Amino acid sequence: xKTRDLADLAFRNLREAILRNALTTLxxxxxxxxxxxxxxxxxxxxxxxxxxxxxSGLFDTIFVTPKNNxxxxxxxxxxxxxxxxxRTLDEDARQAIEKLPNVIEVYSQVRFFxxxxxxxxxxxxxxxxxxxxxxxxxSFDGMQGNFFSSPTANEAIxxxxxxxxxxxxxxxxxxxxxxxxxxxxxxxxxxxxxxxxSGGPSGGFSVVPKELRLKIVGIxxxxxxxxxxxxxxxRLLMPLSTASTLRAAQVNDLxxxxxxNTANKTTYPSLSVRAKSPSQVETLEASIKAMGFxxxxxxxxxxxxxxxxxxxxxLLGIFGSLALAVATLGIVNTLVMAILERRRExxxxxxxxxxxxxxxxLFFVEAGVMGLFGGFLGVLFGWLLGRAITFxxxxxxxxxxLNPIELSSVPWWLVIAxxxxxxxxxxxxxxxxxSRAAKLNPVDALRYE
Amino acid sequence: xxxxxxxxxxxxxSRQYTMGxxxxxxxxxxxxxxxxxxxxxxxxxxxxxxSTLLNLIAGLDRPTSGSITAQGQNLAELTSIELARYRCNxxxxxxxxxxxxxxxxxxxxxxxxxRLAEVAREERPGRVHEVLERVRLTHRLGHRPTELSGGEQxxxxxxxxxxxxxxxxxxxxxxxNLDSATGEAVLSLLRDVQRELGMTIVMVTHERPLxxxxxxxxxxxxxxxxxxxxxxxxxxxx
Numbered sequence: 001x002k003t004r005d006l007a008d009l010a011f012r013n014l015r016e017a018i019l020r021n022a023l024t025t026l027x028x029x030x031x032x033x034x035x036x037x038x039x040x041x042x043x044x045x046x047x048x049x050x051x052x053x054x055x056s057g058l059f060d061t062i063f064v065t066p067k068n069n070x071x072x073x074x075x076x077x078x079x080x081x082x083x084x085x086x087r088t089l090d091e092d093a094r095q096a097i098e099k100l101p102n103v104i105e106v107y108s109q110v111r112f113f114x115x116x117x118x119x120x121x122x123x124x125x126x127x128x129x130x131x132x133x134x135x136x137x138x139s140f141d142g143m144q145g146n147f148f149s150s151p152t153a154n155e156a157i158x159x160x161x162x163x164x165x166x167x168x169x170x171x172x173x174x175x176x177x178x179x180x181x182x183x184x185x186x187x188x189x190x191x192x193x194x195x196x197x198s199g200g201p202s203g204g205f206s207v208v209p210k211e212l213r214l215k216i217v218g219i220x221x222x223x224x225x226x227x228x229x230x231x232x233x234x235r236l237l238m239p240l241s242t243a244s245t246l247r248a249a250q251v252n253d254l255x256x257x258x259x260x261n262t263a264n265k266t267t268y269p270s271l272s273v274r275a276k277s278p279s280q281v282e283t284l285e286a287s288i289k290a291m292g293f294x295x296x297x298x299x300x301x302x303x304x305x306x307x308x309x310x311x312x313x314x315l316l317g318i319f320g321s322l323a324l325a326v327a328t329l330g331i332v333n334t335l336v337m338a339i340l341e342r343r344r345e346x347x348x349x350x351x352x353x354x355x356x357x358x359x360x361x362l363f364f365v366e367a368g369v370m371g372l373f374g375g376f377l378g379v380l381f382g383w384l385l386g387r388a389i390t391f392x393x394x395x396x397x398x399x400x401x402l403n404p405i406e407l408s409s410v411p412w413w414l415v416i417a418x419x420x421x422x423x424x425x426x427x428x429x430x431x432x433x434x435s436r437a438a439k440l441n442p443v444d445a446l447r448y449e
Numbered sequence: 450x451x452x453x454x455x456x457x458x459x460x461x462x463s464r465q466y467t468m469g470x471x472x473x474x475x476x477x478x479x480x481x482x483x484x485x486x487x488x489x490x491x492x493x494x495x496x497x498x499x500s501t502l503l504n505l506i507a508g509l510d511r512p513t514s515g516s517i518t519a520q521g522q523n524l525a526e527l528t529s530i531e532l533a534r535y536r537c538n539x540x541x542x543x544x545x546x547x548x549x550x551x552x553x554x555x556x557x558x559x560x561x562x563x564r565l566a567e568v569a570r571e572e573r574p575g576r577v578h579e580v581l582e583r584v585r586l587t588h589r590l591g592h593r594p595t596e597l598s599g600g601e602q603x604x605x606x607x608x609x610x611x612x613x614x615x616x617x618x619x620x621x622x623x624x625x626n627l628d629s630a631t632g633e634a635v636l637s638l639l640r641d642v643q644r645e646l647g648m649t650i651v652m653v654t655h656e657r658p659l660x661x662x663x664x665x666x667x668x669x670x671x672x673x674x675x676x677x678x679x680x681x682x683x684x685x686x687x
Contacts, residue, residue, distance in 0.1 A: 005564040016552045348548045351509060352609070353537020353565045355530045442509045446548065 010365035024334040031324030032378020037385040038320035042313040044409040059278040087292040102280040108268040110243040117179040128234030129243030145174040145218030156214040162235035183249040328429040335433030347445025356438040363434035371426025375419035456649035457483040462515035475501040477673035490660035493670035541610030545622035549594040580608040600631035620652040636663040
């Protein structure tokens with residue numbers, strides 16, 4: 001029989017026992033729904049975790065430092081490999097890294113100790129410059145107040161703990177000014193040749209105290225500039241461009257003096273390189289290392305996270321599949337019942353010239369159609385269930401004064417996989433009834449009342 | 450040995466069943482030659498094996514021993530798929546209880562063998578109309594079998610049996626569920642069809658008077674055997 005005729009007959013048969021077939025299909029749908037809901041929660045949680053982590057910049061960022069950086073007192077200097085000479089992390093290097101493929105941005109870490117004066121009281125803290133791109137990093141989601149109005153604004157965002165130090169009512173700080181006291185580097189003219197036997201080291205710099213008035217525009221509860229590279233947590237954030245123009249004395253300045261690196265070029269203690277996606281981090285990291293810098297990323301942590309979620313999804317999938325397994329029994333039952341009911345019809349079909357394979361295919365298609373509809377409905381139910389769980393969770397989170405989250409996610413691959421899985425499972429369930437129907441003796445079947 | 454004029458040749462055909470440890474000889478060593486365009490009535494009491502013999506000729510069952518040749522095909526040599534094709538293309542069958550599918554309209558019932566024979570869709574309506582016209586039921590095309598009288602249902606069954614233009618029509622007690630007038634009408638239709646289309650008809654019945662009136666030849670069975678070794682002609686029966 002041709003496929004279209006088979007499908008016609010199968011649909012007709014399914015329509016005839018509409019209630020029973022609809023209930024069986026509903027069983028499949030519930031099974032698929034539980035599978036989809038479970039998987040969507042798994043995927044949703046994975047996306048949520050990945051999003052938070054990638055927004056944190058930890059997984060798509062490579063931290064670049066000069067190879068012969070200070071490693072702390074009492075620790076030996078790293079060996080510098082002969083074929084990869086250590087390079088200075090200066091503006092040239094920054095531009096060279098920026099030209100590497102898949103690099104979104106390269107920015108320096110500007111962090112320095114400062115004394116903040118607020119209401120004429122001094123408070124010591126670390127200041128960090130934040131690149132404008134961090135606006136969308138998620139770290140500032142749910143902050144009080146606003147992000148910097150421009151990349152060069154004289155504005156500050158305070159970390160909540162620091163804000164609490166400044167005032168008992170942190171929210172009231174927004175809109176107020178504070179004064180930043182910092183040490184500015186001022187380059188000195190080069191030493192006279194005659195007084196320098198080695199000939200021509202730079203003149204170094206002097207450090208001059210300076211003040212800058214900043215307007216507090218926001219308070220953030222997360223730690224967008226959590227310390228890496230040993231610089232400590234910064235609790236006062238300002239636009240990176242503004243921070244760079246201050247020429248505030250930084251940790252590496254003393255080292256640069258000793259090494260005579262200051263000659264007319266800005267050097268950086270470290271650079272943050274953001275890759276287009278975490279998958280490109282590994283290659284990029286290797287390229288940067290090949291350029292003669294030290295580089296590290298948290299990719300390994302991200303890998304183990306992926307492994308964790310793979311196992312987690314698998315477990316959720318297994319639990320979700322249990323309902324589908326029960327639904328499978330429903331299909332077997334429905335089709336076996338249909339064989340009993342349609343025994344005579346099978347006999348007639350065979351008498352009219354249907355081969356065993358025609359009868360088998362007919363039952364197979366009926367099982368497949370139930371699987372197809374069950375799959376579609378199940379995906380819909382599963383999606384709705386996921387939405388309901390997300391809604392319920394968000395109502396709870398709102399009561400706890402927490403930000404809403406997207407708990408479930410139904411990506412396209414899950415939709416297609418669920419429907420295909422439902423069809424496959426239904427076909428497997430149809431195997432036994434179909435072969436039983438095909439083997440029916442037509443003479444017995446025609447005699448059946 | 451079958452010749453060009455033989456439609457069906459049965460050579461020492463036997464069919465036995467095992468039921469609850471006992472062996473039942475449903476058809477026992479039957480040899481019979483049925484000519485092309487012949488209308489043969491197979492008579493016998495209940496359990497005489499005539500329906501079993503009909504099923505064997507139809508290819509719905511296989512003999513335990515002996516051979517059946519129909520339209521030049523030795524059924525024993527056919528695979529189950531070839532046998533299904535043989536039932537589809539060479540044989541048309543009608544039954545005592547009509548065996549129309551109640552969920553389908555007349556048109557769909559009659560179209561069923563065309564679907565099985567994979568006849569092109571565009572050709573089907575014409576073929577259905579043609580056979581419905583022959584049984585004079587074109588006005589009931591969209592009706593369901595349950596909306597028809599017994600006689601009408603049997604006429605639809607005949608139309609369904611004819612739609613694939615078979616060479617052999619097998620009828621298993623076609624008048625068994627009909628009153629005598631309707632039964633006669635059905636047999637009259639069968640004879641017309643046989644003559645107009647040049648078909649071979651084998652009809653199982655236990656209504657001898659009807660058989661004598663419409664069949665060309667009678668064969669009588671009893672206890673699985675063909676009782677009359679010689680063919681019984683209508684004249685002899687009268």
